[in-house]
Amino acid sequence: MIDLSYDFINTLQSEVLRQFGVDNIQPNQCKLLAQAILNHTGKLVSETTLKRVFGFAVTQHSFSRYTLNTLAQYCRYKDWEDFQAHYYKKAFRPRQQADLSRWSEIKKKANAVSQYTTLTLKNRSGIPFEHTAPRQYCLSHIERFLESNYAATVFIAPAGWGKSLALVHAAEHYWFGKNALCPQDICWFINAHAAGSLLLKGFSLSSWLDNQLNIGNGDNFREYFTAHPDEKSGRLILIIDGFDELAMGADKLKLLYNKLEDFVYSNDLHPWIKVILSIRSSTWSEVFQQSQQSPAFRRFWFLGAEMDEETNINIPMLTEQEVKSVLYNFDFEPETVRLFTDSFLQKLRHPYYLQLFSQLNNTPGQTFVDENLSLFEIISRFIQNRLFSSPNNAFKVSIIERLLQLLDLGRTGLYADKSALLKQHPELFPAYRELLADNILVEENLSQEIMFNVKVRFAHNFLLEYFTAMHYVQTHGGQVSNALLDNVLNDFPQSPFRMYVFKWLLRYAITHQQETGIQGVFTLPLSALEKAHLLEYLVLHYQQEGNPQFSKVFPAGYFRKNPISSFISDDFVHFKKRKLLHALLSLAESTEDRLKIRSNLYIMALMQLDAEQCEIELSNIRKICQADDAIRDMRVTPYEAFYFIYEYLKFGIINEAAKEKIYHFALCWSFPQQKNISVADEAVFRAISFIFLLLGDHQHLIDFSQRLFNEHPSFLFNRTDPFRLMMLCWKAQAHLALNDVAAAKRINLHVDKVLKHYSSDFFNGRHLETLQKIISAEIWFRENECNKAIRAAESAMETAQKLDFKIFSLLNFGVLNRIYHHLQMDKQQKEAMHKVEIIRGSTTFTQALPNLMQL
Structure with a gap:
C-alpha cells in the first residue's frame, strides 16, 4: 500500500534524474522527461504528474501505483516494490544494531516525506526560496509552543501571507538544517491533501503512526515509546500544511478536522507529540472557531500572542527588516531601499505584495520601478491573479458590486453587514469564501451574546479605491469621458481617496490609449496637490514604458491654458523628483513654467550643496530671465538673488552692489493686494529670506516676512502652501x-x-x-x-x-x-x-x- 511516508520518493527522484542525464530539473523539462519515459517503457506519465512528482505542482493525493511502477521501470527496476526492496537493504542495517532503533527508522521515514514536502513548497514559492527570509515571529512562536505543554498550534492568515514558507523555514531551523536546533526530534512534514487522502478513507492519525512502527499488528506508537523512554530520543512533531477548504471541500474538511481533534486530545498523556498546522483565516472561522468556546480547546491549542479574534489572523505581517532582507537578496542596493518611503515599506510588509514587487523588478535588464508607479502595478496584478483569473470571477464581481452599493462607494464608511451583503443569495457563498481566502475581503466578527454582528470590508483601502474607479468606468461604457470625471468630482470632496480614484482612472485612460480622457483629467478644477500627483504618475508611467516622448498626448498650447507652474510646489524639492522635473521641461510652454522647474532644480542642488549643478541651473535661469521683458525689468531678478547665494557659499564673497539692491528691494517693494505672486516673485522672496538668514540679519528677515504676509493676506488662508510654511x-x-x-x-x-x-x-x-x-x-x-x-x-x-x-x-x-x-x-x-x-x-x-x- 502506498502511504504517507513516501519513504523512497527522494531516492526515486534522484534515480530518474540520473537516468535522464541531469542533476536538476526545471518545470519546462518535464515534457521532455515524459517523452523519454514513454520511449523507454512504452508507458505514458503525463507532464503534470511529473511536475507533481518533482514538487512543481500541488499533490492532492498519493501517487498511483502505475506512476511509481513506471518511474521505477524507467530506472531499470521491475516495479516500485523491487525499487523499495533494493534501497531498503542499502538504507537499513539489521535491527540489532543500536544506532538504528525503531525511533531512528521512523525518523528516516519522516525525513523522506518531509524533504519531499519542503521541496514542493520551495518550488511553488512565488519568490525563489533562497531569496526569502525567515520570519522571526514564526520561529519564536514555534519555540514557545515546543517549550509549552500545549499539544497543537496553528498559523492562521489569509492566502499569500507566507504561512507555508514560514513552516519551511521553521522546519529547517529546528529539524532539518545544517545547524538544526532539535535534530533528534522526528518531524513529519506533510501536506493536508496527502493526509486527507488517507484520513478520509477511514484511517486515523494514531493508527497511521502505529503502522510506522512496522513491528506487527497491535503495537501502539504512543504507548510503545512511553513504555520504552530509553528508545525515544526527542519529540514527534507532525506539521500539516494547507488546511484549505477551497481545495478540499467543506464537508471533507470538517471530517478531517474531527479526526485531527481526536488525535490532539488523545495526546494528553503524551506531551512529546505535538501538531503544527497552517490554515487560512476563512477556513478557521468556518471550521475551527466554534471549537474555541470549549475549555479543552484553549487547554490543548496554542494560538500565540498576536491572535486577532476579529480578523482571525495570528501571524503579523513581515517586519521592515525582513522586507529589506528580501529586497537585498534581489540585489536591490541598500541606498535604493533606504529611500523608500515609510508608507511604501508598510505595504511591502504584506508578503504577497512584496512577492509581486520583487517579480516586477526581477526581469533581466529591468530597472527599478518607481514606488509610486509600483504600487499601482502591484495592486493591478494582485486583482488580476486573485479575482479575474478565478473560475468564480463573475460571482466575485457581483459580490464586490453589491458591497460598493452598500458602502455607497465609500461615502457611508468602510464596513457593511455580512447579512445584507449575502442576503437571499446562497449561490454567492462559495465565491464569497474565496474572496475572504484571497484577502480581497475581510470579515470582522463583532457579535455579542445577544446579537449577531459580522462586518465585511475590503482588505485594504486601495482595493476600495480601485473598485470604485472601475465602477465609474463600467457605468460609462469603458470610456474615461468628461461626464465620468465630472461625476467623480461631484461625488467626492477633495481628499486622498478622491485623488487615488482619479489616479486609477488616469491609469485606465493611459493603458487604453484614451488621450481625450487623459487631457480631461488635467482640465478639472482639482487642487494643485491633486494635479501634481496626477501629472507625476503620468510622466512616470510613460517613462517606465520606455516612451519619454509623451508630449504628443497633449496638443500644442495645452499647458499655456493649464500652466504646469500652478501645481509644482516645494513638494517637488526632492532629489527623486529630478528626473520628473526634467521630463516636465519638455511639456513647459511658458516662461513661468520653465522658470518654476529650473528654480526647483536649483533649490534642490543648493540643498545638496552641489555647486557644479547649481552653476548649470543658474546658467539656464539667466537665459530665461534675459528672454522675458517683465522679469528683466524686476528690481531684483531671480537670477541675481540666486547668484548672490551661490557666490557667498562658494567663495565667501558679498557683492556689495547686489546686496544694496536686495536690501533696497526688501524695504521698498509693494504690490496691490489683489495681485497674485508670480513665479518670479516667489523665487525672489524665497532667495531674499535665505540671504538674510545667511548674513545673520534676522530682524530684516522678520520684517520682510511680516510685510509679505501683510501685502498678501491670502497666505493666511492657504494653510498648506509649502512656500508659506517655509517662510514661517x-x-x-x-x-x-x-x-x-x-x-x-x-x-x-x-x-x-x-x-x-x-x-x-x-x-x-x-x-x-x-x-x-x-x-x-x-x-x-x-x-x-x-x-x-x-x-x-x-x-x-x-x-x-x-x-x-x-x-x-x-x-x-x-x-x-x-x-x-x-x-x-x-x-x-x-x-x-x-x-x-x-x-x-x-x-x-x-x-x-x-x-x-x-x-
Whole structure:
C-alpha cells in the first residue's frame, strides 16, 4: 500500500534524474522527461504528474501505483516494490544494531516525506526560496509552543501571507538544517491533501503512526515509546500544511478536522507529540472557531500572542527588516531601499505584495520601478491573479458590486453587514469564501451574546479605491469621458481617496490609449496637490514604458491654458523628483513654467550643496530671465538673488552692489493686494529670506516676512502652501536668533500642527518636516528639555541624510553640537563631527560649513 511516508520518493527522484542525464530539473523539462519515459517503457506519465512528482505542482493525493511502477521501470527496476526492496537493504542495517532503533527508522521515514514536502513548497514559492527570509515571529512562536505543554498550534492568515514558507523555514531551523536546533526530534512534514487522502478513507492519525512502527499488528506508537523512554530520543512533531477548504471541500474538511481533534486530545498523556498546522483565516472561522468556546480547546491549542479574534489572523505581517532582507537578496542596493518611503515599506510588509514587487523588478535588464508607479502595478496584478483569473470571477464581481452599493462607494464608511451583503443569495457563498481566502475581503466578527454582528470590508483601502474607479468606468461604457470625471468630482470632496480614484482612472485612460480622457483629467478644477500627483504618475508611467516622448498626448498650447507652474510646489524639492522635473521641461510652454522647474532644480542642488549643478541651473535661469521683458525689468531678478547665494557659499564673497539692491528691494517693494505672486516673485522672496538668514540679519528677515504676509493676506488662508510654511520656519529661526523663544515656539507649534494634520498632503515634502524638527530641537534645548531636543535633532539628522539635504544637516549640527557639549556626550559629538567632515569633502561650496553651522 502506498502511504504517507513516501519513504523512497527522494531516492526515486534522484534515480530518474540520473537516468535522464541531469542533476536538476526545471518545470519546462518535464515534457521532455515524459517523452523519454514513454520511449523507454512504452508507458505514458503525463507532464503534470511529473511536475507533481518533482514538487512543481500541488499533490492532492498519493501517487498511483502505475506512476511509481513506471518511474521505477524507467530506472531499470521491475516495479516500485523491487525499487523499495533494493534501497531498503542499502538504507537499513539489521535491527540489532543500536544506532538504528525503531525511533531512528521512523525518523528516516519522516525525513523522506518531509524533504519531499519542503521541496514542493520551495518550488511553488512565488519568490525563489533562497531569496526569502525567515520570519522571526514564526520561529519564536514555534519555540514557545515546543517549550509549552500545549499539544497543537496553528498559523492562521489569509492566502499569500507566507504561512507555508514560514513552516519551511521553521522546519529547517529546528529539524532539518545544517545547524538544526532539535535534530533528534522526528518531524513529519506533510501536506493536508496527502493526509486527507488517507484520513478520509477511514484511517486515523494514531493508527497511521502505529503502522510506522512496522513491528506487527497491535503495537501502539504512543504507548510503545512511553513504555520504552530509553528508545525515544526527542519529540514527534507532525506539521500539516494547507488546511484549505477551497481545495478540499467543506464537508471533507470538517471530517478531517474531527479526526485531527481526536488525535490532539488523545495526546494528553503524551506531551512529546505535538501538531503544527497552517490554515487560512476563512477556513478557521468556518471550521475551527466554534471549537474555541470549549475549555479543552484553549487547554490543548496554542494560538500565540498576536491572535486577532476579529480578523482571525495570528501571524503579523513581515517586519521592515525582513522586507529589506528580501529586497537585498534581489540585489536591490541598500541606498535604493533606504529611500523608500515609510508608507511604501508598510505595504511591502504584506508578503504577497512584496512577492509581486520583487517579480516586477526581477526581469533581466529591468530597472527599478518607481514606488509610486509600483504600487499601482502591484495592486493591478494582485486583482488580476486573485479575482479575474478565478473560475468564480463573475460571482466575485457581483459580490464586490453589491458591497460598493452598500458602502455607497465609500461615502457611508468602510464596513457593511455580512447579512445584507449575502442576503437571499446562497449561490454567492462559495465565491464569497474565496474572496475572504484571497484577502480581497475581510470579515470582522463583532457579535455579542445577544446579537449577531459580522462586518465585511475590503482588505485594504486601495482595493476600495480601485473598485470604485472601475465602477465609474463600467457605468460609462469603458470610456474615461468628461461626464465620468465630472461625476467623480461631484461625488467626492477633495481628499486622498478622491485623488487615488482619479489616479486609477488616469491609469485606465493611459493603458487604453484614451488621450481625450487623459487631457480631461488635467482640465478639472482639482487642487494643485491633486494635479501634481496626477501629472507625476503620468510622466512616470510613460517613462517606465520606455516612451519619454509623451508630449504628443497633449496638443500644442495645452499647458499655456493649464500652466504646469500652478501645481509644482516645494513638494517637488526632492532629489527623486529630478528626473520628473526634467521630463516636465519638455511639456513647459511658458516662461513661468520653465522658470518654476529650473528654480526647483536649483533649490534642490543648493540643498545638496552641489555647486557644479547649481552653476548649470543658474546658467539656464539667466537665459530665461534675459528672454522675458517683465522679469528683466524686476528690481531684483531671480537670477541675481540666486547668484548672490551661490557666490557667498562658494567663495565667501558679498557683492556689495547686489546686496544694496536686495536690501533696497526688501524695504521698498509693494504690490496691490489683489495681485497674485508670480513665479518670479516667489523665487525672489524665497532667495531674499535665505540671504538674510545667511548674513545673520534676522530682524530684516522678520520684517520682510511680516510685510509679505501683510501685502498678501491670502497666505493666511492657504494653510498648506509649502512656500508659506517655509517662510514661517525661517521667521521662527530668526526669532530664535534674537532670543525671542516665545514667538519662535508659537510659530513652530503652528507649523507642526499643519504638517501633522495635513500629513497626506506632504508625501514628499520632508524638507519642511526636517526644518521644523531642527527648530523644535533648538526650542526644547533652550527650555532645558534635553531629551526631547536630542530626539528631535537626531530624527531631523536622519531624515536630512536620507534625503541628502546637506544644508539641513549643517543647520542641525549646530543644534546637536550644543546639546552634546552641554550633556558631555563626547562620543556622539565626535560622530556628528565626522559626518560634517564627510559633507565638507563632498562639496566645493567651501564657505558653506562655517556659514551654515553658525546659524
